[in-house]
Amino acid sequence: RTPADQQEPDPTKKTLVVLGTGWGSVSLLKNLDTENYNVVVISPRNYFLFTPLLPSCTTGTIEHRSIMEPIRNFLRHKKAAVKFYEADCTKIDHEKKVVYINDDSEIKGLSSTTEVPYDMLVVGVGAENATFGIPGVREHGCFLKEVNDAQKIRKRIMDCCETATFKDQSQEEKNRLLHMVVVGGGPTGVEFAGELQDFFENDLKKWIPEIANNFRVTLIEALPNVLPMFSKNLIEYTEQTFKEETIEIRTKTMVKNVTDTYIEAEYTDASGKKVLEKIPYGLLVWATGNTVRPVVKDLMSQIPAQKDSRRGLAVNEYLAVKGAEEIWAVGDCAIANYAPTAQVAAQEGAFLARHFNQLAKTEQIESQLSILSEDQGKAPNQEARDLVFAEMKDLQRRLKRVKQMGPFEYSHQGSLAYIGSEKAVADISWLTGNLATGGQLTYFFWRSAYLSMCFSTRNRVLVFVDWMKTKIFGRDVSRE
Ligand code: FAD
Ligand code: NAD
Known part of the structure; x- marks a missing residue:
């Protein structure tokens, strides 16, 4: 595929939408083999921010641009092209499998609100500041x-x-x-x-x-x-x-x-x-x-399994959002019983990337196996059948190894x-x-x-x- 072709989604691959460009999402993108999916990143911030040094920017000990990394700079080094839209996700419809996005920046084009369909979705939108409703x-x-x-x-x-x-x-x-x-x-x-x-x-x-x-x-x-x-x-x-x-x-x-x-x-x-x-x-x-962001609160309200969750999206040990299909959450918006820190978010993002790389590999091996099993039936003689059988055995061993990935451990x-x-x-x-x-x-x-x-x-x-x-x-x- 030429670079121009790579801008268009490949219809043979699943679309993976990643919300946010913070610690969780960027760690996921860093470790993800982008050749396996059509990856789309959506965030109102077109840069990653190294938050641990942010307090030093309030007094000028460090200039803020020194701790920002443009997301485009980082994405262009990935093996396969990744699309980036600078926008807020305003709603996630988990039944229709679409996210609604809005360009909230100063300059708007004729298109500033639209929807993006997904096969797989990662929510890494972080959290907002708690005020506990205190006036003023x-x-x-x-x-x-x-x-x-x-x-x-x-x-x-x-x-x-x-x-x-x-x-x-x-x-x-x-x-x-x-x-x-x-x-x-x-x-x-x-x-x-x-x-x-x-x-x-x-x-x-x-x-x-x-x-x-x-x-x-x-x-x-x-x-x-x-x-x-x-x-x-x-x-x-x-x-x-x-x-x-x-x-x-x-x-x-x-x-x-x-x-x-x-x-x-x-x-x-x-x-x-x-x-x-x-x-x-x-x-x-x-x-x-x-505290929880409105877009996350809204998603939680659509899913009965999230009704007891207060501080964010309840996830299982593979960071999949409980009660939803094909949605995962990382970082401050996910509740996995760890403190809301950069350290946790980064490890969750890296884990999910490995998990997705493994899912893609599993699908690849399984489709090879189904082709081989058809080939076995059509083999002209015993020798050819034995050869296909040996290849299948080898693939089954690989599949077992790939599938062995354990749950997330911080x-x-x-x-x-x-x-x-x-x-x-x-x-x-x-x-x-x-x-x-x-x-x-x-x-x-x-x-x-x-x-x-x-x-x-x-x-x-x-x-x-x-x-x-x-x-x-x-x-x-x-x-x-
Ligand atoms: P974030 O890093 O907050 O990223 C969220 C991303 O989602 C952002 O790109 C944001 O623009 C985007 N987004 C927001 N809303 C939407 C939307 N509607 N649609 C799409 N995208 C959206 N932790 C440590 O471990 N060590 C430290 O030293 C440390 N120091 C810190 C210092 C400060 C001043 C602060 C504020 C936090 C610090 N933390 C530290 C905590 C750490 O920054 C967070 O835990 C971490 O940023 C969480 O990562 P995240 O990816 O969940 O969210
Ligand atoms: P925090 O939740 O850690 O602390 C907030 C504090 O505000 C609490 O101690 C709470 O008792 C107090 N508080 C709440 N309401 C109050 C009120 N009305 N009046 C007076 N006090 C009140 O918040 P944070 O410091 O913003 O940290 C958020 C997360 O980011 C935490 O998980 C933290 O570990 C992480 N973080 C880590 C570092 C680091 O490791 N150096 C730096 C910054 C943030």
């Missing part, structure tokens, strides 16, 4: 999930600093504008708070000395401690480090309401009474975890988080057990681990250069 969060808070969130935060930090130093600003207003509040003490909130305090200590304080005594970062967490997924000693280490960095941690404090200038947070005082406190802020970053490599002032915490799984460590050496380990995990050599070089630039010249404080 969407209007006044900033999330930290996508590139534009990091850009918005970076702009707002500088806007707060410049507005605080505006002529005749009252002291009270200055204090409000320079109060940076982070809600959610999971790894996203902790890493962002650490990065922000670094920005202040290393750069802002120098460039805008007028804010030195007023700038402060507060982290609010509803549970009794931050980073609940880390070992106890690392939680204590993080809380102690934050104290030294002068980041205030308010645990057992639940945000209930958000306005444009203050949040209302509830805590229990020493006498056991519940108190609702107004906390003025300049910047509010909301990092309270994930292998936890450990958890890592940056906590500011060139310190990191790590809970790492070794052959012999667990290693829980924190400090500056761990920070160098964190850096080298994430550098090696970057998507491409190009990303690796760009991130390294950004780190060097920050070290030599400091972070850029201009507000774009």
Whole structure:
């Protein structure tokens, strides 16, 4: 087939539609033999984003383009052509086996909504930010999930600093504008708070000395401690480090309401009474975890077997969506009893690619076997029959081997988080057990681990250069 032919679907192959270009879907595409299927990728994002370094983009330690990899760049290296449509999937009709898509970008052509039929579908659309219906969060808070969130935060930090130093600003207003509040003490909130305090200590304080005594970062967490997924000693280490960095941690404090200038947070005082406190802020970053995307919720509502599932698509041990035919789910939108992390999503994507490669091989061998069995009947003599029989035996052995693939098993490599002032915490799984460590050496380990995990050599070089630039010249404080 010529390259032009390859743009058209091959009618002899099944159409595999993959939704999303995040950790799960891209890991699947990386490992998939695209010659076996007509592969179509649909995502509103035409790039892969290396989320572990996203908090560093909020302060300019790393430029956001350094952690983005264009999906087209990656897909053009696949053996067979893969189609990409930049669009949101708005609905999945599992009975008709079609997905409805919508180009939600600024520029639209005459065709901007359409449907794409599939034989096999992989849902890897991730999750959206949870707000628990708390009023004002969407209007006044900033999330930290996508590139534009990091850009918005970076702009707002500088806007707060410049507005605080505006002529005749009252002291009270200055204090409000320079109060940076982070809600959610999971790894996203902790890493962002650490990065922000670094920005202040290393750069802002120098460039805008007028804010030195007023700038402060507060982290609010509803549970009794931050980073609940880390070992106890690392939680204590993080809380102690934050104290030294002068980041205030308010645990057992639940945000209930958000306005444009203050949040209302509830805590229990020493006498056991519940108190609702107004906390003025300049910047509010909301990092309270994930919730299900509408397109996934809608699919769940169509399938009776999903009625008890709350946090995402319930899948079996081969990541097939329970109660649906020919649909699989990976990453944050799938519920397979693992935490919603990049590590899990990437392993699920790679597993599914192997599974699909195996399914294609199985079908290929089975069709060869059925041709051979016809040939055997038509063989002119015993010798020819024996030859076909031997070939069939060989194929049956291969089929048995191919079919032996076990279910998905997650292998936890450990958890890592940056906590500011060139310190990191790590809970790492070794052959012999667990290693829980924190400090500056761990920070160098964190850096080298994430550098090696970057998507491409190009990303690796760009991130390294950004780190060097920050070290030599400091972070850029201009507000774009
Ligand atoms: P995502 O990576 O979120 O990708 C979802 C994809 O689906 C995106 O391309 C999106 O554009 C697309 N999409 C969305 N809606 C639609 C739609 N309607 N139709 C089609 N496509 C759609 N995990 C770790 O293990 N280690 C870390 O250090 C780490 N750090 C993190 C730091 C931050 C700031 C954040 C936010 C998360 C971090 N995580 C980390 C978690 C990790 O990023 C997620 O678990 C991971 O991204 C999940 O992968 P996914 O493929 O399910 O979803
Ligand atoms: P999370 O779910 O891990 O933490 C959210 C926190 O917000 C919880 O501790 C919760 O108690 C708190 N919270 C919820 N509502 C609140 C309220 N109204 N007031 C105060 N606190 C409230 O969320 P995350 O940090 O965004 O992480 C999401 C996923 O991504 C997790 O699985 C995490 O492991 C993963 N992740 C991993 C890393 C890493 O490994 N370095 C970094 C970022 C994210």
